[in-house]
Amino acid sequence: GESVGLHLPTLSVQEGDNSIINCAYSNSASDYFIWYKQESGKGPQFIIDIRSNMDKRQGQRVTVLLNKTVKHLSLQIAATQPGDSAVYFCAETLSNDYKLSFGAGTTVTVRA
Amino acid sequence: DAMVIQNPRYQVTQFGKPVTLSCSQTLNHNVMYWYQQKSSQAPKLLFHYYDKDFNNEADTPDNFQSRRPNTSFCFLDIRSPGLGDAAMYLCATSRPSGTGVSYEQYFGPGTRLTVT
Numbered sequence: 001g002e003s004v005g006l007h008l009p010t011l012s013v014q015e016g017d018n019s020i021i022n023c024a025y026s027n028s029a030s031d032y033f034i035w036y037k038q039e040s041g042k043g044p045q046f047i048i049d050i051r052s053n054m055d056k057r058q059g060q061r062v063t064v065l066l067n068k069t070v071k072h073l074s075l076q077i078a079a080t081q082p083g084d085s086a087v088y089f090c091a092e093t094l095s096n097d098y099k100l101s102f103g104a105g106t107t108v109t110v111r112a
Numbered sequence: 113d114a115m116v117i118q119n120p121r122y123q124v125t126q127f128g129k130p131v132t133l134s135c136s137q138t139l140n141h142n143v144m145y146w147y148q149q150k151s152s153q154a155p156k157l158l159f160h161y162y163d164k165d166f167n168n169e170a171d172t173p174d175n176f177q178s179r180r181p182n183t184s185f186c187f188l189d190i191r192s193p194g195l196g197d198a199a200m201y202l203c204a205t206s207r208p209s210g211t212g213v214s215y216e217q218y219f220g221p222g223t224r225l226t227v228t
Contacts, residue, residue, distance in 0.1 A: 032215050034216060041221075041224070042221055043118075043202050046216055046218070049215075049216060095215065097208075097215075098143055098160075098162070099157060102155055104154060105153075107152075
């Protein structure tokens with residue numbers, strides 16, 4: 001699979017490989033995190049979320065990992081497909097808040 | 113299907129000519145948000161309504177105003193658009209209180225604003 005250790009604005013992935021997208025969040029008190037996918041010309045779409053009392057959560061072909069010690073969040077996409085090409089944003093919030101703080105996005109391009 | 117709808121999808125306005133963007137939702141969520149998103153950047157929150165309470169972000173220019181006449185509808189008014197206001201405007205909703213609490217925000221497809 002292909003991955004980035006630190007957040008990078010772009011990621012090019014071979015179709016069928018695994019992707020890892022990283023995000024460093026800013027508030028150590030944040031206790032709820034979301035990954036959004038935004039395709040060109042569309043609004044962000046929910047992928048998966050995780051609460052701070054967890055360190056891993058799996059969905060369909062996606063896994064989110066949370067490392068609170070270093071304030072790091074990652075999204076793993078298994079068997080990346082052309083339809084996964086998009087910009088991915090992480091977002092954080094406090095559970096008693098209702099405003100999301102978005103991280104810088106990562107543009108994922110899937111090579112055929 | 114319950115959803116967030118934005119009209120129009122594309123809007124062209126002239127420099128200085130007032131423009132209104134609209135958002136409606138069938139989710140019955142109590143919070144509605146307006147974001148501005150410029151190319152390759154994260155969405156930037158302009159303001160939000162918690163029920164009827166309006167909450168402006170500190171750095172939102174006075175040129176941007178909003179109205180929420182009822183639970184379902186919210187409008188973004190740009191009083192005198194400048195070239196720098198050309199962007200994608202995203203509406204979102206959430207339900208952070210009451211039954212079925214969720215901190216997830218549901219986004220509409222956005223309105224792409226061009227200023228000529």
